Amino acid sequence: MSKVIRCEDLYKSYPLGRDNEVVALTGINLSIEKGTLTLITGPSGSGKTTLLSIIGTLERPTKGRVIINDRTVNELSDAALARLRRDTMGFLFQDYNLIPRLPAWENVTYPLIPLGINSSERKKRALQLLEMLGLSHRYTHTPEQLSGGERQRLSLARALVNDPEILLLDEPTSNIDHKTAEKIMQLLRELRENGKSIIISSHDGHLLSEADQTFQLSGGRLVE
Amino acid sequence: MKTMGILTVATANLLRHRLRTFVVVICLVVIITPFVSALALLEGIKKEAMISVQEGADLYVTMDMYGRNGMIPMEVADEIKKINGVLKAVPRVISRIYVEGRLCVLLGIPLDEIEETVKIIKGELPDDGEIVVGRALAKALGLEVGSNLSLGVRVTAIIDHSPFIMKRVYRVSGIFDTDTSIWSSDLILTGIDDAISIYEMEDFVSDIAVYVAPSRLQDVADTIQQMNAYFRIQSKSIAKQYVKRGFNRKGGIFVLLYTFAFILAIPVMLIVSGTGLTERKKEMAILKATGWQTDEVLQMAFFENTIIALISAPASVLISYIWLKLFNGAFIAQMFIAEIENIAPFRIPVQFTFGTFLMAIFFSLIFTLVGSIYSTWRTATTPPAEVLR
Ligand SMILES: Nc1ncnc2c1ncn2[C@@H]1O[C@H](COP(=O)(O)OP(=O)(O)O)[C@@H](O)[C@H]1O
Ligand SMILES: [Mg+2]
Numbered sequence: 169m170s171k172v173i174r175c176e177d178l179y180k181s182y183p184l185g186r187d188n189e190v191v192a193l194t195g196i197n198l199s200i201e202k203g204t205l206t207l208i209t210g211p212s213g214s215g216k217t218t219l220l221s222i223i224g225t226l227e228r229p230t231k232g233r234v235i236i237n238d239r240t241v242n243e244l245s246d247a248a249l250a251r252l253r254r255d256t257m258g259f260l261f262q263d264y265n266l267i268p269r270l271p272a273w274e275n276v277t278y279p280l281i282p283l284g285i286n287s288s289e290r291k292k293r294a295l296q297l298l299e300m301l302g303l304s305h306r307y308t309h310t311p312e313q314l315s316g317g318e319r320q321r322l323s324l325a326r327a328l329v330n331d332p333e334i335l336l337l338d339e340p341t342s343n344i345d346h347k348t349a350e351k352i353m354q355l356l357r358e359l360r361e362n363g364k365s366i367i368i369s370s371h372d373g374h375l376l377s378e379a380d381q382t383f384q385l386s387g388g389r390l391v392e
Numbered sequence: 393m394k395t396m397g398i399l400t401v402a403t404a405n406l407l408r409h410r411l412r413t414f415v416v417v418i419c420l421v422v423i424i425t426p427f428v429s430a431l432a433l434l435e436g437i438k439k440e441a442m443i444s445v446q447e448g449a450d451l452y453v454t455m456d457m458y459g460r461n462g463m464i465p466m467e468v469a470d471e472i473k474k475i476n477g478v479l480k481a482v483p484r485v486i487s488r489i490y491v492e493g494r495l496c497v498l499l500g501i502p503l504d505e506i507e508e509t510v511k512i513i514k515g516e517l518p519d520d521g522e523i524v525v526g527r528a529l530a531k532a533l534g535l536e537v538g539s540n541l542s543l544g545v546r547v548t549a550i551i552d553h554s555p556f557i558m559k560r561v562y563r564v565s566g567i568f569d570t571d572t573s574i575w576s577s578d579l580i581l582t583g584i585d586d587a588i589s590i591y592e593m594e595d596f597v598s599d600i601a602v603y604v605a606p607s608r609l610q611d612v613a614d615t616i617q618q619m620n621a622y623f624r625i626q627s628k629s630i631a632k633q634y635v636k637r638g639f640n641r642k643g644g645i646f647v648l649l650y651t652f653a654f655i656l657a658i659p660v661m662l663i664v665s666g667t668g669l670t671e672r673k674k675e676m677a678i679l680k681a682t683g684w685q686t687d688e689v690l691q692m693a694f695f696e697n698t699i700i701a702l703i704s705a706p707a708s709v710l711i712s713y714i715w716l717k718l719f720n721g722a723f724i725a726q727m728f729i730a731e732i733e734n735i736a737p738f739r740i741p742v743q744f745t746f747g748t749f750l751m752a753i754f755f756s757l758i759f760t761l762v763g764s765i766y767s768t769w770r771t772a773t774t775p776p777a778e779v780l781r
Contacts, residue, residue, distance in 0.1 A: 226681050227777035246773065247685050254683025265678050265780055268671070269408045279682040281397035290397070330683065 171235075172334060172365045173200040173223060178232035180218050180388075192218040193388045196232070200367065205360050205378060208369045210385030216369035217262055217338055219385065223367065224259050224336045225249045236334070254282050258327030262338040262369075264319045266311040266326075273298060273307040276325045283330065297325040300355065302348070316343040324352070328359075335359065335366045341375065353378060398688060402695035405675075412668045413700065416763070419664045420704035420756050421711065423657045427650055427755065429712040429724050431748045434643055436741035442632065449482070449601035450609055452626045453616055461624055463596040466588070468619075472600060475615050477608025483597040485587035489543050489580070492533060496578040498523075498543065500587020500597075510581065515566030522565040523582045530567045539564045543580075558590060654755070661763030673771045677779035680772070689772040693764060701756035708752050709744065716742045 178196035181189045193215045200206050208216050221227050223234060225241055234241040236252065244252065253259075266275050276294035277287075285293075298304045301321040311319055320343050327335060335356075341349045353375075356366055368375060376382060384391050406413045453468070454461040472481040485500035501509070503517050506524065515537035518524050523543075525535060535541060541564060544557045562582070588597065604612045613625050676689050715721060725740045771779060 221777040224681075226780070227775045246775075247687070250680060250683060250685040253681065254685075257683075259681060261681075261780070265674075265681070267408075267675055267678060270404065274404065278401065278679060278684075281401060282394060282684050282688050284394040284397070286393050287397065287400065326682065 170202050171199045172202040172237060173198075173367075174233075174235040175199070175219075175223065176233040176235070178219075178222065178234070179230045180215075180222060180227075181230050191388055193222070193229070196390055198383055198390065200365060200381070202365050203360060203363045204380040205356065205366045205368065207375055207379035207382045208367065208385060209373055209376075209382060210369075210371065212371055214385040215388040216371070216385055218388075220259075220336050220338050220367065220369055224257055225253055226259070250282075254279070254330065256333045258330060258332035258335045260320070260323050260327045260335075260337040260340050262342075264311070264323040266319060266323060268312065269310050271308045271310060272303060272314070272322050275311065275322060276329050279326060279330050293329055294325070297328055298322075301325050302351070317345065317348060320344060321348070321352070333364060335364055337366065337368045339369055339371065341370065394688075395691075398692050399695050402692050402699060405672075405692070405696055406699060409668055409672070412665075415667060416661075416664055416700055416760065417704050417707065419660060420700070420759055421708050423654070423660075423759060424704060424708040424752055424756055425712050425715070426724060427653075428708050428748055428752050429716055429721065430646060430650070431751060432712060432716060432742050432744050433721060433725060433740065434646065435743035435745055435748065438636075439743050440741040442636075448628065449480075450604045450628055451602040451613060451616070453600045453602060454598070454624045454626075455620075456622045456624050461599070463598060464600060464623070466584075466595045466597045468623075469597075469600045471619065472602055472616060475612055477605045477612050478602060479605060480601075480603040482601040482603075483584060484599055484601055485584060485590075486598040487587075487590070491529075491541065491543060491580075494529075494532075494578065496529065496580055498580045498582065498587065500582050500584045502584050506581050506583070510568035512566045513569050515564070518565045518582050518586070520583070520586055521562060522586075523562045523580050524566040524568055525564055525580050526578070527567055527569055529578055529580070530564070535564050535567075537564060537566060560590065654759075657759065658762055661759050665760070665763035666767065669767055673767070673779050676768070676771045677774070677776040681776040681780065686772045690768065693768040693772075694761075697757060697760035697764060700760045701753055704756040704760075705749065705752035708756070709749055713744060716740065 175196050175198050178193055179191070180193040181191045184190050196219065208219060210216055218227075222229050223236075225234070225236075225244075228242065236256070239252075241249065241252070267278070273291060273294040276297060277290040280290045280293065295304065295307060298307050301324060303318060303321055303325065306314060306318060306322075311322065314322060320340065324337070324340060327337070341352065344352065356368075357378075360366055368379075453464060453472070455464040456462060466483045469481040469483045472478055482501055482505050485498075487498045489496050489498045506517055510524070510526075512524060513527065515524070523541065525533075525541075530536070533541070540561050542559060542561045544559050568581070584597070588595065602612065602616070609627070613627065616623055616625055679689055679692075680686070715724070721740045721742070
């Protein structure tokens with residue numbers, strides 16, 4: 169099976185003051201196969217979000233390499249990274265990062281604009297996804313008018329709208345009741361069937377049984 | 393398709409950040425409106441000057457006096473009248489005079505010419521020792537028909553050419569209408585004989601204005617020149633050129649002044665565009681995280697600025713139009729038209745051209761761009777996670 173993502177000896181540190189730094193990730197080596205569901209667990213502050221954003225090319229590692237579909241991401245320009253995200257990735261942020269005061273359906277359509285998709289098609293796709301995630305009655309609401317769980321699903325709809333090959337979900341079930349969480353898991357299973365690679369981070373282990381592969385982070389290191 | 397989408401997002405952004413959009417537009421209008429007004433005024437004055445040249449005589453004849461325009465015998469007018477194609481030859485005495493600190497023009501022409509030149513609305517044509525003044529000047533100086541006015545005329549003595557001021561008291565015999573032209577606002581008219589007597593130069597006048605049938609212009613000019621090699625002949629086209637050149641210079645000075653004002657306005661625009669910057673930065677980072685490229689984000693920002701400019705420029709033109717037309721350019725007209733108070737006593741000339749409008753758009757765009765380009769560029773080129781944390 170082909171590896172869709174490989175991380176080689178990843179380090180990430182953030183500068184703190186003049187000569188101090190926070191080390192968020194140390195020596196991460198992992199590889200992920202296409203069409204699998206991967207779980208990254210670890211307590212809060214262990215580096216899950218950092219690892220997902222580096223894999224998602226939202227920031228660059230301090231050291232080490234990320235290889236996506238046999239391309240070394242480190243070497244790509246910012247424009248090339250943006251295209252990579254546009255064409256192959258969907259990202260659900262831990263704190264949603266929705267655009268304020270913008271109707272739900274429009275929030276979903278924005279990633280389609282650089283793809284040159286026309287407005288009626290954009291709207292159609294957005295409404296489909298909102299329907300699928302049980303938000304169709306909320307489609308004109310702005311993020312401010314939605315509950316935490318609804319925002320999370322809206323953010324998931326946006327992550328899915330460009331039909332991405334790689335889905336990066338940062339704590340997608342933390343704010344959702346059991347029933348809705350089960351619905352979302354069902355959706356993710358279907359996506360995996362269709363060959364999508366899904367990476368989920370979670371600070372608890374209740375998704376463990378669903379995962380094809382699990383990595384555990386502790387203090388920025390992988391533990392066996 | 394993509395461009396249309398980006399344009400939609402730009403519009404939505406402006407609506408979502410209504411307060412910021414509003415403040416930026418207001419700021420731009422405040423900066424651009426005086427600029428547009430000044431341009432319109434300058435154009436208007438220029439146009440009026442051109443018209444007054446157009447309406448003036450075809451040729452002006454003076455005599456060479458050590459290389460300058462000197463006085464010419466009045467009887468030459470009668471000679472010129474005899475030339476085939478000459479419609480009219482009007483002897484004129486022109487002097488600059490100070491009336492209570494205002495620089496005015498005292499024009500002496502034959503009485504029947506006064507009747508043709510201006511519309512007397514009160515009183516009658518001047519007799520010996522009498523003048524007619526424009527309504528604006530009369531109002532400013534508190535003159536009525538029958539008032540006396542003391543005029544100081546700069547006269548150059550014939551013997552030693554040393555200038556001195558001659559004081560004389562005139563009676564105001566009539567008041568004429570000045571609503572239509574700024575050029576007649578500080579004009580005082582008197583009979584030619586009276587004007588000549590001031591200079592103690594019997595039968596010499598400042599110039600002779602010659603009106604010619606169009607097809608005969610060149611022949612008439614040649615004939616006059618042959619009468620006396622010392623005659624100097626100025627034609628309308630030369631006058632036109634002078635007017636144009638003068639206004640281009642004025643325009644240049646004005647642009648220079650405004651450049652300074654604009655440089656001072658840049659920090660203001662920077663501060664104003666900075667409102668809500670943190671939120672906007674985050675939104676741009678979200679777009680980048682979800683697949684927008686840097687140039688697409690920049691294009692979006694450019695569209696936003698263009699829309700703001702397209703709102704601000706017509707608003708400025710509209711406000712400026714109201715200011716100049718309805719309020720007669722109060723407090724701005726005096727910068728461009730000499731010797732009027734805060735509120736002009738006559739209708740100021742105003743001309744809005746398409747060029748004025750384009751200038752307004754151009755400068756609005758420059759300002760919004762200058763105000764936002766750096767922060768936008770920085771945000772659009774930073775890795776999204778750095779902004780989103
Ligand atoms: N921008 C940053 N600047 C400084 N430290 C950071 C920054 N981002 C994350 N960190 C630190 O890196 C570590 C890992 O954070 P994170 O990846 O958010 O953990 P998790 O998602 O597992 O809770 C934490 O100690 C956090 O404080
Ligand atoms: Mg996290």
